[in-house]
Amino acid sequence: MNQKKSKVPMIVTLFLIAAIYIAVFIAEQTLPSTSMLFTVLKKGAVYALVAVSMNLLNGFTGIFSLGQAGFMLVGAYVYGIFTIPVAQRAAVYQYFDGGIVQFTVPLVVAMILSGLAAAFFAFLIGLPVLRLKSDYLAIATLGFAEIIRAIFQWNGLGPVTNGSNMLRGFPNFNDFNITDGNGNVTVYLSTLIPFIIAGVCILLIVLLINSSYGRALKAIRDDEVAAEAMGINLAHHKRLAFCISSFFAGVGGAMLAMYQTTVQAKSFTSAMTYEILLIVVIGGIGSVTGSVFSSFLFVACSEWWLRFLDEKQLIGDFEVPLLRTGFRMVVFSVIIMIVVLFFRRGIMGDKELPDLLSRRAAKKGRAVK
Amino acid sequence: MSKATNREQVLRLENITMQFGGVVAINNLSMEINQGEIVALIGPNGAGKTTAFNCVTGVYEPTNGIVYFHGEPIVVNHPQGKMIKQYGGINGELYANRKPVAHTPDRITHMGIARTFQNIRLFKSQTAFENVLIGTHLRKTSNMFTATFRLNAKEEKANRKKTAELLEIVGLADVANELATSLPYGKQRRLEIARALATDPTLLLLDEPAAGMNPQETDELGEFIVDIKNRFNLTVFMIEHHMNLVMDISDRIYVLDFGKQIAEGTPEEIQKNPVVIAAYLGVDEE
Numbered sequence: 001m002n003q004k005k006s007k008v009p010m011i012v013t014l015f016l017i018a019a020i021y022i023a024v025f026i027a028e029q030t031l032p033s034t035s036m037l038f039t040v041l042k043k044g045a046v047y048a049l050v051a052v053s054m055n056l057l058n059g060f061t062g063i064f065s066l067g068q069a070g071f072m073l074v075g076a077y078v079y080g081i082f083t084i085p086v087a088q089r090a091a092v093y094q095y096f097d098g099g100i101v102q103f104t105v106p107l108v109v110a111m112i113l114s115g116l117a118a119a120f121f122a123f124l125i126g127l128p129v130l131r132l133k134s135d136y137l138a139i140a141t142l143g144f145a146e147i148i149r150a151i152f153q154w155n156g157l158g159p160v161t162n163g164s165n166m167l168r169g170f171p172n173f174n175d176f177n178i179t180d181g182n183g184n185v186t187v188y189l190s191t192l193i194p195f196i197i198a199g200v201c202i203l204l205i206v207l208l209i210n211s212s213y214g215r216a217l218k219a220i221r222d223d224e225v226a227a228e229a230m231g232i233n234l235a236h237h238k239r240l241a242f243c244i245s246s247f248f249a250g251v252g253g254a255m256l257a258m259y260q261t262t263v264q265a266k267s268f269t270s271a272m273t274y275e276i277l278l279i280v281v282i283g284g285i286g287s288v289t290g291s292v293f294s295s296f297l298f299v300a301c302s303e304w305w306l307r308f309l310d311e312k313q314l315i316g317d318f319e320v321p322l323l324r325t326g327f328r329m330v331v332f333s334v335i336i337m338i339v340v341l342f343f344r345r346g347i348m349g350d351k352e353l354p355d356l357l358s359r360r361a362a363k364k365g366r367a368v369k
Numbered sequence: 370m371s372k373a374t375n376r377e378q379v380l381r382l383e384n385i386t387m388q389f390g391g392v393v394a395i396n397n398l399s400m401e402i403n404q405g406e407i408v409a410l411i412g413p414n415g416a417g418k419t420t421a422f423n424c425v426t427g428v429y430e431p432t433n434g435i436v437y438f439h440g441e442p443i444v445v446n447h448p449q450g451k452m453i454k455q456y457g458g459i460n461g462e463l464y465a466n467r468k469p470v471a472h473t474p475d476r477i478t479h480m481g482i483a484r485t486f487q488n489i490r491l492f493k494s495q496t497a498f499e500n501v502l503i504g505t506h507l508r509k510t511s512n513m514f515t516a517t518f519r520l521n522a523k524e525e526k527a528n529r530k531k532t533a534e535l536l537e538i539v540g541l542a543d544v545a546n547e548l549a550t551s552l553p554y555g556k557q558r559r560l561e562i563a564r565a566l567a568t569d570p571t572l573l574l575l576d577e578p579a580a581g582m583n584p585q586e587t588d589e590l591g592e593f594i595v596d597i598k599n600r601f602n603l604t605v606f607m608i609e610h611h612m613n614l615v616m617d618i619s620d621r622i623y624v625l626d627f628g629k630q631i632a633e634g635t636p637e638e639i640q641k642n643p644v645v646i647a648a649y650l651g652v653d654e655e
Contacts (some may be wrong), residue, residue, distance in 0.1 A: 204517060211516035212506050219492050219503045226490035231478035231507030231568050240513060
């Protein structure tokens with residue numbers, strides 16, 4: 001065909017990804033499981049999926065939506081409601097007579113249900129909201145996220161959602177570890193499995209983005225009028241993107257539930273959406289690799305690398321000034337401002353990893369000439 | 370005029386009036402375009418030419434009138450609600466008991482009307498190749514799942530082949546992988562035409578295809594339009610200001626001034642028409 005691109009960067013990328021997975025597996029078997037590294041990797045994987053799903057909307061379709069936390073909440077709750085073991089329900093739903101859902105479904109089914117529930121909500125919300133443009137749409141979706149949070153905390157729904165009390169006891173990441181009869185872990189999988197789930201979901205999104213439909217979405221982002229004149233049904237394609245993005249946000253919510261081991265509606269605030277938006281912007285709007293990369297960076301900074309700023313540090317007898325609880329967030333904000341000022345289009349712009357590799361190869365080729 | 374009578378009618382506008390609030394942008398425009406013709410719509414700036422295009426392609430819903438495409442009414446409307454009182458055109462009661470018909474622009478493109486834009490509207494972040502490839506999206510048979518899981522590889526391959534051929538025909542094969550907006554102006558215009566052709570149209574609407582081109586480029590463009598018209602068995606309806614181009618390639622010309630049609634005829638007739646000369650040629654072309 002006309003578009004003959006070198007396949008080498010693609011293969012290199014695949015090898016890199018495989019290497020990361022192997023490294024994660026090995027690290028998990030060798031390092032102590034309480035290491036901060038695994039917290040970062042697990043939460044990073046969850047955020048990577050949610051960030052990519054948000055990027056599908058904001059970066060690839062040009063729909064500025066801020067409802068991600070709402071869809072994650074739906075996903076997390078659906079996952080929790082359908083997977084809490086029946087034996088534990090009486091304890092969890094202690095104020096609601098054990099709740100009305102008295103069965104469980106397999107974990108994978110529950111995760112897919114989480115996604116479908118979120119997508120269903122997206123479909124309903126999308127009917128009125130997708131007629132709006134840019135800022136108005138952002139505000140409407142933000143409003144939705146707030147409303148859904150209030151509804152899930154409502155006591156009237158208590159038998160299903162446990163009201164404002166938390167859901168707990170459902171399978172979490174640690175249940176992926178393979179144990180022998182005595183409860184000793186033989187193979188650690190609690191980080192690898194989230195990596196695999198997030199990886200598969202992101203792969204699906206990437207495949208969609210590079211398909212005919214993905215091109216149509218990018219066309220809508222670039223120029224709605226021209227896209228419509230090319231026969232692209234705007235309402236249909238926007239709805240599609242909105243539902244798919246929400247589906248994966250729902251799955252991400254289910255994963256977040258597993259990571260946190262508990263779910264409570266009040267933790268899914270708009271601040272969570274902003275965190276994800278920040279990840280998308282820092283990574284580069286319109287770059288999947290950028291989103292993945294920056295979510296790990298973001299989680300590592302906020303949970304791990306900058307932790308020392310919150311505690312008193314002594315160098316010899318000298319106490320470093322300013323360091324106290326909360327100072328971490330100050331430094332963090334400054335870093336974000338620097339990134340936004342100097343990498344205006346994010347770390348990756350709208351490039352993907354293979355693009356970068358092929359550009360380096362092209363440069364080298366020119367140098368040889 | 371006579372040479373077109375026994376051909377199939379592709380597009381017919383009947384008493385089209387487009388009113389924005391109190392402003393009558395087009396007043397009772399009627400015209401027809403037959404299979405295989407190149408018809409030009411000319412007129413001074415602000416005469417309502419692009420508005421006429423927008424009424425045909427579904428961007429605007431005309432206040433009154435009917436548009437037929439291959440004999441099918443694709444747009445039907447009559448003044449409604451507040452517009453009944455405000456209506457400033459004529460023939461406002463003609464279609465009062467017809468059910469309004471309106472389609473979104475993408476439906477109209479599906480039916481076989483493709484267009485280009487006066488101010489080039491290419492997809493900025495995409496290469497020339499991808500721009501044309503997007504034009505093939507509307508004829509897809511795949512759904513989202515088959516497309517995601519690459520079960521439509523055959524269709525995708527056919528679309529890519531078609532895109533490559535189209536780029537070859539418009540002479541852009543060598544810049545296929547360049548970013549669309551990095552191309553020189555003339556090539557961007559051609560790319561827009563290629564993208565429109567990718568939607569398999571039977572009627573091509575060109576909105577000032579020669580805008581911003583020098584005389585030589587304009588001549589080449591004229592040949593190019595005739596060439597693609599014959600090659601794809603198209604009918605062409607264009608808005609143009611370059612009189613040389615219009616007189617060279619048009620079969621018939623409609624002249625619009627202040628929203629009203631003031632003349633219609635072959636290039637020779639139009640050139641001699643005193644009304645046109647007074648309104649347009651005499652003033653504009655010195």
